[in-house]
Amino acid sequence: MKPDHFELDPRLAGDSHPLCRLELCELRLMDDANYPWLILVPRVLAARELIDLDADQRRQLSDETDRAGRLLRDAFRPHKLNVAALGNVVAQLHVHVIARFEDDPAWPAPVWGRVEACAYSAEALVDRIGLLQRLLHA
Amino acid sequence: MKPDHFELDPRLAGDSHPLCRLELCELRLMDDANYPWLILVPRVLAARELIDLDADQRRQLSDETDRAGRLLRDAFRPHKLNVAALGNVVAQLHVHVIARFEDDPAWPAPVWGRVEACAYSAEALVDRIGLLQRLLHA
Numbered sequence: 347m348k349p350d351h352f353e354l355d356p357r358l359a360g361d362s363h364p365l366c367r368l369e370l371c372e373l374r375l376m377d378d379a380n381y382p383w384l385i386l387v388p389r390v391l392a393a394r395e396l397i398d399l400d401a402d403q404r405r406q407l408s409d410e411t412d413r414a415g416r417l418l419r420d421a422f423r424p425h426k427l428n429v430a431a432l433g434n435v436v437a438q439l440h441v442h443v444i445a446r447f448e449d450d451p452a453w454p455a456p457v458w459g460r461v462e463a464c465a466y467s468a469e470a471l472v473d474r475i476g477l478l479q480r481l482l483h484a
Numbered sequence: 485m486k487p488d489h490f491e492l493d494p495r496l497a498g499d500s501h502p503l504c505r506l507e508l509c510e511l512r513l514m515d516d517a518n519y520p521w522l523i524l525v526p527r528v529l530a531a532r533e534l535i536d537l538d539a540d541q542r543r544q545l546s547d548e549t550d551r552a553g554r555l556l557r558d559a560f561r562p563h564k565l566n567v568a569a570l571g572n573v574v575a576q577l578h579v580h581v582i583a584r585f586e587d588d589p590a591w592p593a594p595v596w597g598r599v600e601a602c603a604y605s606a607e608a609l610v611d612r613i614g615l616l617q618r619l620l621h622a
Binding site: 394395396397401404405407408409411412415416419426427428429430431432433434435446453454455456458459 | 532533534535539542543545546547549550553554557564565566567568569570571572573584591592593594596597
């Protein structure tokens with residue numbers, strides 16, 4: 347049976363930590379200390395592509411992607427932001443928003459498939475989530 | 485002196501061919517026959533990040549990205565669309581919209597840095613641009 351309500355993909359759930367429930371999306375922190383890396387997952391049943399969203403959902407996602415980008419800029423002052431909806435491996439629609447630095451382990455390549463994810467220590471995770479949540483609610 | 489009007493980055497110009505002038509963006513076909521691959525370049529002076537756009541520009545870009553995605557879907561029926569604003573190498577803001585197939589040369593990895601670009605033959609380029617322009621103006 348197909349689900350009749352939104353459920354976060356188990357792989358996305360396992361690779362990331364909850365930060366904030368936005369109007370459309372779950373905003374989560376990827377568990378990879380190599381890069382400050384957020385994902386936005388629209389709570390839209392069976393959405394796989396950006397073109398699966400209706401115009402209102404698409405505009406809301408654009409607003410929330412903007413908010414995530416400004417959050418990373420304010421928190422980390424990165425050299426560049428990378429924003430992407432790929433989904434070749436995990437089909438559930440999700441948007442990556444990643445702060446990039448000229449000395450990060452994949453620069454200037456995109457981050458996917460370059461170096462092993464480096465999980466946060468418990469203490470670093472608490473610090474990072476605390477910082478981001480304070481800025482989100484400031 | 486900094487330019488006082490929008491100019492397409494010379495590297496983007498060299499790597500792609502014009503398809504259509506949209507309200508906000510130049511829509512162009514990347515010269516890589518490995519994947520049906522479009523880029524959208526907003527005609528916004530000095531824009532480098534999505535967060536450099538104002539709300540109206542951002543919404544227009546979302547609409548035009550949606551249009552580019554639907555165009556690739558209608559033309560090629562891909563397995564997946566990849567949409568990304570990276571800009572680690574070419575700073576001028578541009579959005580990639582790429583049709584992906586399970587038998588394309590980079591699948592399931594992202595396309596960047598995987599295999600050499602494969603330029604279209606003159607005939608294949610004319611065919612492809614013709615197909616896309618017919619669908620755009622249908």
